[in-house]
Amino acid sequence: MAIIRDMIPAFELFQPTSADDAIELLIRYGEDGWVLGGGMDSFDWWKERIKRPTAVVDLANVDALKGVRSTADGIEIGAMTTLTEVATHPELLANYSVLTDAAAHVATPQIRNRGTLAGNLAQDTRCWYYRGGWPCYRAGGNTCYASAPTAMNREHAILGTNRCVAVSPSDTAPALIALDAQFVIQGSRGERLVDAEDFFMPPSVDIERMTILKPGELLTAIRIPSTWSGATFYYEKVEDRKAWDFALMTVASAMRISGGVIQEVRMAANGAAPVPLRLEDSERVLRGQAPSDQLGIQAGEVAVRDAQPLRHNDYKIPLMRNLVRRAVRGTEA
């Protein structure tokens, strides 16, 4: 909408130094509170004046949420760890390169310098109808403009849609799903752990939220088990521009190949659906098979079996299929 608002409306600002304090503030403010991590998504909403929190809880000073730590059975990354830190961390580079690849593909150096891993995971969709302030389902309205027969939807979803056809924009999510990561969520009633693929909220359940985080909850850390350390990884993001762009399609995979056979595999895609998808059907096709281009094609076909293209995103079907195929082939071209 052309009513250009700009200029951030006033809010109260808090800079707690612990996660508990942050949560307490968030509970206090409920729907009117806003978590500020790196801010790379937040500022857009504020400046457009589409979302107007009463109180902003800036996590910049919560040191406990920052940094990469080795744990007994893997590695834990604080939610406020910047994408640059993730992308350049020696142990992650050595053993979990699918994640560092993903983090390095986010936007631009400046955004990776401020943007956090949790922010990349929890960011809102880039559907331009929704972002434009249209009163769609996701904005609390009663329609999806992007799925209309006349709509401009080349960047929208081909799978898993339910009224809303927006896609998750996260680059790191598919890598974390491939790594079988768990997300630590802290709330008033303590901590809970969810699998990476369960962190994202499908529109069929709650069309207004991107993640399962409730007001008053905080994603505090990401735990990566050592299960996939040093596995055969693949990550590819196809985007229109090589910097500052969102994926048209991303595929990430982790494979254990021994004896010429794929013993175990986890594969995920983003840009295909409203949530990052774990490609379990493709995994089933691959498990126990010797990797080959033919097998890759098969796995790709399975991945897009249920795809329902909109007016302008049919190309995502071959794109997704081809990326799955490439993941099996293990070469990015």
Next chain:
Amino acid sequence: MELWRRAANPWGQEVLIGVSWDLMWAAVIGGLAFVAAHAVWAKWIAPAESTSTGGSSLAGLPAQILRHAMSERVFHWGMSAAMLVLLVTGFAPVMGIQFAWVTIHWVAGVILTLMIVYHIIHATFWQDLWAMWVDKADIKAGVAELRHMVGRNGTEVPKAAKYPIDHKLFHHAAAVSGLAAIVTGVLMMLRLETAFWTANPYMFADSSWGVVYVVHGVSSVALIALVISHIYFAIRPDKWWITKSMIYGFIDQEKYVQNFDPNRWAVGGAAPQEELVPAGVGASIPEDGGADAGGSEPAGDSGDDQQASEFGGQV
């Protein structure tokens, strides 16, 4: 409390997008308040129920009188299930219980729609549509009932036809709400991508869609209140005999003579399966359980249903 939800359309014009969910809570609270008030009234204030047989004789009446035929009962409970599923899937997410509700909701909606269509056709062509009509006698009875309820002495409440006035009104309220919800619901389905059509939000103008959503919301909210009161009456011990009739089909002879005017709901002295309908009385009028769509008091009639006999002996 807000009544409506509004939003700015892509051109910045304000449009209705639905009812405020405050209304849902209002309906819940309203429904429960009515229930509570009635319960209080029934326990402490209500005048004693007349158990008079009103001069009617039990003679010639079967011990069990068929009130709801098998098909009606199946219809009623099927429809009730669909309705409950619709209400739960529609409102639970609003109340914060989240699950993938949309598919269940629209499938239940389609089932309900088909049942109602069946009911309308059935009631129109095979049953006496007018059994549910509120006539002068009903109004008189209603007035008397009200006077009785407020404790006016000496008021004799006339006995009812097969469907008493309160049942009829309930049916109509539920029918209106239910039909409105169904018609708007079917329109709303056009906005869903299904195997049969492509979603198209532009079939109507924004403002028209707003009306559709508001009507769906208002009728659904109304149904919350109606269903609450309906369930309440259904489980009240003093009404249990009616509820049972919706399960088993029959009422006791005794209840019949205590509550119904044989002139208005004539039951022959013969076996229930022969259930006589005196000509011109317009009594045994098959009406539908369609009323139940809205969760009305058990309605429906035995009408032409001869299957009732199958159960006659068992009850």
Next chain:
Amino acid sequence: MALIGQDISPPDLHAKITGRARYAEDFRADGMVFAKLLASPMPHCRVTRIDASAALAMDGVIGILTADEVPQSETGEQCLTNHPHYEGEAILAVAAIDETTAADAIERIRVDFEPLPFVLNPLDSMRPGSPNARLEGNTRTGRELTTLKWTEEDFANAPEGSMPMPDGEGKANTEWMVGDIDAGFAAADLILDETIVHQSLTHHPLEPRSAMAYWQNGRLFIHTSTQSLVRTRQALAAQLELDIEDVVMIGDYCGGGFGSKISGSIIQQVPALMSRKLNRPVMLRITRAEENYLGRARPGMQARVRIGFRADGRITALDLFALGDGGPFAGGDQNGAANTASLTYRPLNMRFRGVGVFTNTPPKAAQRGPGGAQIIGMLEPLMDKAARELGVDRLALRRLNAPDGDVEYGPRGATLTSVFVKEAIDLGRELFGWEERLARSGQMNGTKRTGIGVGVSPFAAGSRGYDGLLVIRPDGKVQIQQGLGNLGTHSISDTARAAADVLGVEWDDVEVVFGDTSRHLPWSSVQAGSQTTHAHTRANHAAGLDAQQKLREIAARDLGGRPEDYDTSGGRVYRRTNPSQGMTLARAATRAIELGGRYSGEEFNEDLNDMTKASVTALAGQGLVAAARDNFGGQGGLQSWVVGFAEVELDVETGKVDVVHYTAVTDCGVVVHPRSLGGQIFGGSIQGMGIAMSQKWVFDPVWGVSFAKRFYTARPPGILDVPIDMQWAAVEIPDPQTPVGAKGIGEPCVGAGSAALTSAIADAMEGECLCRTPLTADVLLAELEGRAPAYGPLDLHV
């Protein structure tokens, strides 16, 4: 050594890299308030009611400016309007003590709109019964707005997926034919018939068109962002009906324009008028989203072309029917496109029909190579297609059709001063390694297929008749006055070299004065159409000659002999036969002041523009004042050429294109500033690559509202999207009709970059020309995978 031809860092660069350079938005004034715009949410509507009472009652809100208080314009565009013709058009402005308050106030204003029918692309407005973007019509015929529609039959007659090309009267409002088109096709061995779509795209200069204005004693002082300083001042003075002397325009730096700030921008009227109304300085900071709406865009096109080729590749017939997206106020680029096609390919017979159709999309304006960039990008892949089918070398086909200096083109047989495009093609063939690279065409490297492309792109490159003005000061410095804007083309300093070279002074002894009209600047060309290099090397050359003549006269007067016995260089004027006999420029300047008259600017040539005369008068007495009009004359127009060569790799599994290498060779006459020229060639070429590969304009067809209004959605190319490996060269043959020999270069590189890529991508697609831009991954992958096309063949703004 002559300054022309050397790499000299421009004098303003130091300020730019230290942060001292102040652009319009960097200024503050006492009591300054901030204005903010309320823009139309609808693509076409009428404002029926404005209720600003709540806003005006707010603390900190100072005032409001509405459409009733702003001037009309010839095009129909006003800086504020009650009849918006596109989403984002400004309706009113509010001023407040700070910007947040102004933004809050805008939110509290209630405006009622009456929506009007709208149309987003030209073809839709050609359908019978379709809406017109302007109530008065859908096109401009002459000065009148008229309605031009095709019939159902016209549409029915077009082959499936093709644009109608209806014959007969009243089907186009521009129509011309050279030769006999039917005979041309009859003589052809191959006829191509294609429907092509070129997107519209916003200029998006990095600096939004913010402006700050205040008034003192009835004079307007305005800080603004403009490509051409003195001409913008003139335009603004005319718009506001002010005496030009009452406008002081400060625009030392302009953060990019590309055609969108040629004479400033209409929105700069808002702070000027608001400031006058409120009697306070007013800053109007333009946001990026506003820049998208107000900042102009290149007109897209929907077109159909039929081209007939002889077996040897010579074009016998070219029949072009183009609908240009005029936006609400302009006429589209199709006429220029036809002229460029006529020049580039010299078809033996050519017919052009075109309609500039109004649409309810943001306003269109010239964007680097207007019309030329579009048509070259669209037609070059078709040249390849013909070459392939005819079995001739693609470069040879272009060379065969390319013009020489004696070319006559366009409907009226326009002529040029010089053309050395064949030399550029030949040099490019060698530098690029055409044969060697062509051998890689179609080869697979993993999943990537190589494509080789070339684009031959001309564009207008100069004008004549402007004034040069300089002062040789008593301190010996040569102060060269420049009335151009400073948008980074370096023309303010580079064209000044022409005067310095005449005098033979070192660059360190030159000071360039620019950026502020109160500093007595000469009448200059607009900085557009790549005019300045040509026009102002000439004007400054003329001023240099005038100064030299005056120096000689002073020397002869003081030292004896005739003026022509004297020469100038090294900061002196001296006797040619005895260089030790002479005087410094400093001394000569002092003498000029003493002599007065025409030496010190008290008198001047009558052929100068009035504005220059005023400046001369103001400078009079400060030294030796030289002012001269460019009277060098010349026959024919000026066109520069860029031939772009690209090697790309197309990933056949993703549709993604990587540009591996780019070579550009130019014919732009004498090279004034090699490094800057390289920057222009690559910069323009990359903008062209953006057209070919990524840059977008997207509208929702139901609401007429735009989406691609931010950088990440409009997708101009970033540093990673362009080849690391680029090279350029110039044929360096002086233009014979200018004393300096230089032609402009800003424009033609865009078409070269765009066409080299559309051609290379088509090559990587095994010769399949998709005939639309941008060629994004979705478009290419759909084709590669044999799926339904990503967009309809005539879809625009998608």
Next chain:
Amino acid sequence: MSDVEIIGTPERTVSRRKFIMGVIAAGATTSSVGYLFKGPQPLLGALAVQGSVERLITLNVNGQQRRVDVLNQETLAFTLRYKLGLTGTKLGCDRAECGACTVLVDGVPSYACSVLTHSVRTQQITTVEGLEEPDGTLHPVQQAVLDEGGFQCAFCAPGFIMSMVAMVESNPNPTREEAAQALSGNLCRCADYNKILTSAMRAAEYSRQQA
């Protein structure tokens, strides 16, 4: 707008909660008072409705301690440009896309348009104005750009230069490709990328020489 001094007040109001130590201010411009009544009672609502409050903070910019009043919602770019007069930092998009506002925060390039000033108030900010030596000697990066004649309109230049400064610190010997990666968060609409890359390579060379 009144200038209500509230430093210290928040702690007193709710001193039993230690997180309140982190409270910056209850911020509201005059215009947002109406908004405050819509949501739940703000923690410091009583203060907020007194009028606009600003809080004086000390910001370390270009090695200097600068005292400045900063609104809660104020971005670093606004503080630098409009409060501290450091207009070398440009706003090209105000949406973290173009990089014209790039500054160094503890040596790390950040988009100043998309960070709250309060979030970086303990960190060291370097802007393009802070690169020159006091005696006017240019930073090697600036000298390299000057020598290579980098940039056209140069509106993007301050941002690019800050990215280059960070680049030569972290990778003093980059390839052209690496330099492009390091500068990929900056947009040049004149598309003078070739010259910018050449300048960046020269900048790395100068920096190596200096080191």
